[in-house]
Amino acid sequence: MIRLIREEEVDVLLPLCEKSALGCRIGSALLCYQGASFFDVWVQEDASGIQAILCRLDGAMTIVDIGKTGHPEQMAFCNAVGFSSLTASSCSLKAMGLAPSTGGVSMAFPARTDKLPNISPDCAGQNGEASKALGSSSGICWDASPRLYYPILEQCQGDGIQFPPFDTWYVDCSHRMRRGWMRGAIVRENSVDAGCILAVETPHAALITGVAVLPRFRGNGMGKRLVSSMLSSLTAEHKTCFLLCRPELTDFYRSLGFQPSGHWASALTASVEVSL
Known part of the structure; x- marks a missing residue:
């Protein structure tokens, strides 16, 4: 059976x-949009309990299998x-x-924290002393306006990043940051916003996303600096960190x-395989 969650179940689902x-x-x-008209969360359950969680945000469906699931x-x-896209494990x-x-x-x-890679001084966490102020010409800058991330991400779309229109993205990103469930950093090189990273969060975990470095700044470890800085910030709060990457980036993150x-996969509505 699949049903909408009840408000009192949020603490159980997290x-x-x-x-x-x-x-x-x-x-x-769920922490950011519970109760919104464009957001729904359902659970699939049987006599033994919850077997899967299904979430639809603005038409994009995400499914996580917890136990023995009826696909x-x-x-x-x-x-x-209805859904515009569906993301789940590859097997599902x-x-x-x-x-x-x-x-x-x-x-x-x-x-x-004992598993953290070596982090250079300018890659301190969000509240670290070495974090750069927004006006600095070089270094890691935290808490920048969401408007500053978008041009970097947009220029990196050709690398497999699929990005929504600015207005849609800006409203979502701003809302999450105001609620305290998203953080981000921009790396600056000679006053140029050269790369960025974002993470959406829960109380004990975070999903790192939006890792991007402009092509002309690649090859000098900027991506590693960004990821290391975000890891330092999140693990200082004892959060488990996750990310979804393309297969060719596995060694980089290792x-x-x-x-x-x-393994994860996404499909569009029109990609249903019909067996006759």
Whole structure:
């Protein structure tokens, strides 16, 4: 059975969400958008309890399997309520008969400071003494306006980053930051905003996203500085960190201490494989 969650169930769902990258995506959205007309969260359950969590935000569906899941029921339900895209584990997407349009590797970094990579002084965490002020010409700058992230991400779309229109993205990003469930940093080089990183959060976990470095600044370790800085900030609060990456970036994130934890895939509405 699949049903809408009740308000009092949020505290029960969050610990389940904090065990995976896609779960963290759902949990953070739940903290930011619960009660909004464009946001829904359902659970799939049987006599033994919750088996999956389904979330739809502005038409984008995310599914996290918790236990023994009935994928035919999930697919029938998603078709009934409608979705523009659906993201789940690769195995779940295949079981639902959906052809992936994109996908990659889920990775996790444990909330243990002894596992942190070596971090240079200018990569201190969000509240670290070495964090640069927004007006600095070089270094890691925290708490920048969401407007400053978008041009960097937009210029990196050709690298596999699929980005929404500015107005949609800005409203979402600003809302999450105001609620305290999103943080970000920009790296500056000679007064140029050269790269950025973002993370959506729950109380005990975070999903790192929006890692981008402009092409002309690549090859000098800027991406590692950004990720290391974000890890320092998040693990200082004992948060487990997750990310979703393309397969060719797995070795890069392994070098920073991440470990693969599964595979994810996304499909569009029109990608349903019909068996005749």
